[in-house]
Amino acid sequence: MDHSLFFLIALSTGFLTLLGCLLAGFIVLTEKKVLNYGQCTIDINNGDRKLTVAGGSSLLSSLAEQNVFIPSACGGRGTCSFCKLKVENGGGFIGPVEESSLTSVEQKNNIRLSCQVKIRSDIRIHVPPELFSVKKFAGILERKRFLTKDMVELRIRLTAPETITFKAGQYLQLQSEPYKGRESVTRAYSIASPPHDSGYVELIIRQVPEGICSNWAFSVVKEGQKVSFSGPYGDFFLSENTSPLLFMAWGSGMAPIWSMVRTLQKNGDTRKCLFFFGARTQSDLFFIDEFRLIEKAIPSFSFIPVLSREAVDSGWAGERGYTTTTFKKYISDISAFEAYLCGGPAMIDSTVEEFVKSGLQKEKIFFDKFS
Ligand SMILES: Cc1cc2nc3c(=O)[nH]c(=O)nc-3n(C[C@H](O)[C@H](O)[C@H](O)COP(=O)(O)OP(=O)(O)OC[C@H]3O[C@@H](n4cnc5c(N)ncnc54)[C@H](O)[C@@H]3O)c2cc1C
Numbered sequence: 001m002d003h004s005l006f007f008l009i010a011l012s013t014g015f016l017t018l019l020g021c022l023l024a025g026f027i028v029l030t031e032k033k034v035l036n037y038g039q040c041t042i043d044i045n046n047g048d049r050k051l052t053v054a055g056g057s058s059l060l061s062s063l064a065e066q067n068v069f070i071p072s073a074c075g076g077r078g079t080c081s082f083c084k085l086k087v088e089n090g091g092g093f094i095g096p097v098e099e100s101s102l103t104s105v106e107q108k109n110n111i112r113l114s115c116q117v118k119i120r121s122d123i124r125i126h127v128p129p130e131l132f133s134v135k136k137f138a139g140i141l142e143r144k145r146f147l148t149k150d151m152v153e154l155r156i157r158l159t160a161p162e163t164i165t166f167k168a169g170q171y172l173q174l175q176s177e178p179y180k181g182r183e184s185v186t187r188a189y190s191i192a193s194p195p196h197d198s199g200y201v202e203l204i205i206r207q208v209p210e211g212i213c214s215n216w217a218f219s220v221v222k223e224g225q226k227v228s229f230s231g232p233y234g235d236f237f238l239s240e241n242t243s244p245l246l247f248m249a250w251g252s253g254m255a256p257i258w259s260m261v262r263t264l265q266k267n268g269d270t271r272k273c274l275f276f277f278g279a280r281t282q283s284d285l286f287f288i289d290e291f292r293l294i295e296k297a298i299p300s301f302s303f304i305p306v307l308s309r310e311a312v313d314s315g316w317a318g319e320r321g322y323t324t325t326t327f328k329k330y331i332s333d334i335s336a337f338e339a340y341l342c343g344g345p346a347m348i349d350s351t352v353e354e355f356v357k358s359g360l361q362k363e364k365i366f367f368d369k370f371s
Helices: 003-034 059-065 096-101 104-108 129-133 212-220 251-266 288-297 323-330 345-358
Strands: 039-044 049-054 084-089 111-113 123-126 135-148 151-160 171-175 186-190 200-206 226-233 245-250 273-279 301-307 338-343 365-369
Touching: 039 059, 049 059, 096 111, 135 200, 151 212, 151 226, 171 200, 186 200, 186 212, 186 226, 186 251, 200 212, 200 251, 245 251, 245 323, 251 273, 251 288, 251 301, 251 338, 273 323, 288 301, 301 323, 323 345, 338 345, 345 365
Parallel strands: 039 123, 245 273, 245 338, 273 301, 338 365
Antiparallel strands: 039 049, 084 111, 084 123, 135 151, 135 226, 151 200, 171 186, 171 226
16 A cells, blocks of 8 residues: 555544544533533432432443442443333433343333433333342452462452351342443442351452453452452342252352352252352362261252363363253253253353253243353
8 A cells, every 4th residue: 555545544544533532521521510400309219219419421430329229230331231120201312232231121111221311301200129238338458369270269258347147149239440441330240158157258250351350359359458349239149939050150259059068058948959160271270178078968959060171191080961861860860840040141042042942941940140
């Protein structure tokens, strides 16, 4: 290509990018400084609660400032769809981010992503009452231990309040501190400790390449440091039924199941319980000794690690392959079980499909996707 043409294209691209940035900055500044929305009222559940907030921020963050915590696994980026709420009046137009996350039925029923709704006037919303029990917690990181090359466990002692009430399987939203030019974010993490250890929460966090919160947990936060989170959230917990249990987890999906297993042990629950844990190699396994001790204490409980990429000559005598096929060696009739799955969306989707094909009703399959 001619050098002067190349120079011209590069110059125009640079100019347009600069113009775009200036325009975006101008819009944000105008929204914040020039357009003054004044004080606005958030009416919750037909007048049950009325909050007065400064206009201009998102509904999600305005509610959090007033200690009403709505689940949001992506920290307000509009990607997780966890922060859906019914906005009865005053929510403004649906933008492109919401358009792609809400079904047409949801849009008709005034369901909105609270992270995308800006408060510009008085607004009327509906909040599920169980969310009023979500609290903000402060604690001290008492123990940090590396479980594998990309998995860390944090044990946090609660200081304010000093105890937490939750159901095994629920999650919290951890707030990271700013570091190396990266902003403070909140991300969802399942509580790995059992509810009876109520003065603490334990988390199992996988290091995600370039991930803000997981790298903060992995490399930045230190023992003795203050940490904060809100919770508990979520409806992934054991049902009241007494059916035999089939647990399946992959990677950090261990967290809620580890809480459930320790809760069953504490309750002296002796029903049949099989836990299949999928990993690549032996170096990705953790808590093996702990699970072998539980197996000794409760003979009806079995922990079955399944390795998909273990070297043929490693001497590994356990299961090889994939959890989705291995379970069939242990369970001839799956229909009596209740299944609890945790891990990435792809593993969960294929496992649910496999379980249904094998004869387990969909209503008896519960899962938490770490999307
Ligand atoms: C209910 C629930 C429970 C969970 N429990 C656990 C748990 O117990 N343990 C656990 O380890 N995880 C858990 N997760 C996942 C967790 O919430 C985080 O998603 C995960 O830790 C990644 O967060 P992060 O801040 O490190 O990464 P992020 O900063 O969110 O980044 C994630 C990825 O996206 C990329 N990315 C970020 N921003 C952009 C952008 N603007 N454009 C393109 N790419 C981008 C990053 O490079 C990275 O690869 C859970 C999730 C849910 C929904």
